[in-house]
Amino acid sequence: MALSRREFVQASAGAGTALGSLVGLGLSLKPATARAQTLRIQEAKATPSVCPYCSVGCATIVHTIEGEIVNIEGDPRSPHNEGCLCPKGAAIYQLHKNPNRATKVLHRRPGATEWEEVDLDWAMDRVAELVQRTRDETFVERLSDGTLVNHTTAIFSLGGATLDNEWNHLQQKLMRGLGIVAIENQARI
Numbered sequence: 001m002a003l004s005r006r007e008f009v010q011a012s013a014g015a016g017t018a019l020g021s022l023v024g025l026g027l028s029l030k031p032a033t034a035r036a037q038t039l040r041i042q043e044a045k046a047t048p049s050v051c052p053y054c055s056v057g058c059a060t061i062v063h064t065i066e067g068e069i070v071n072i073e074g075d076p077r078s079p080h081n082e083g084c085l086c087p088k089g090a091a092i093y094q095l096h097k098n099p100n101r102a103t104k105v106l107h108r109r110p111g112a113t114e115w116e117e118v119d120l121d122w123a124m125d126r127v128a129e130l131v132q133r134t135r136d137e138t139f140v141e142r143l144s145d146g147t148l149v150n151h152t153t154a155i156f157s158l159g160g161a162t163l164d165n166e167w168n169h170l171q172q173k174l175m176r177g178l179g180i181v182a183i184e185n186q187a188r189i
């Protein structure tokens with residue numbers, strides 16, 4: 001579409017609305033967006049992979065440059081997702097590259113108002129100790145009518161959005177092995 005100088009200035013007035021105005025005038029940004037994307041992955045190595053988040057198993061292509069992930073997108077060759085990813089799958093890249101991602105263990109002691117960084121090994125031991133203590137104190141082998149249950153209802157396991165299939169499989173095996181019956185995961189919410 002050809003724009004006159006006047007139309008261009010009118011459309012561009014106000015930085016916050018400039019792009020929307022250009023689109024509103026019928027200017028397609030698709031070619032520019034596609035070109036920027038092509039340049040970003042031009043030198044990248046493309047590796048076929050699978051989204052880790054759910055059992056749909058959408059196919060992805062992971063682009064890397066010198067071992068660094070620079071892009072992840074749906075694989076159009078896949079017969080079932082045909083290049084599409086749901087919003088969660090479309091954000092897989094942010095699982096790898098995200099300045100907001102927590103990379104240290106934080107702990108808030110009972111009564112404290114501030115979080116403090118702690119060692120991962122200390123945190124793992126602390127979680128194991130509390131789980132064992134709670135389970136030992138609350139484990140029920142049989143109900144009052146004699147029904148065998150071997151469970152504790154005092155511990156609840158809630159999975160988060162970034163837990164993948166394999167982690168969830170191991171998590172529920174561990175929880176059920178301990179007799180924990182309250183198990184939920186974000187993927188069902």
Ligand code: SF4
Pocket residue numbers: 051052053054055056057058081084085086087088089090
């Ligand atoms: S989370 Fe979304 S993108 Fe990933 S496998 Fe499931 S449906 Fe596909």
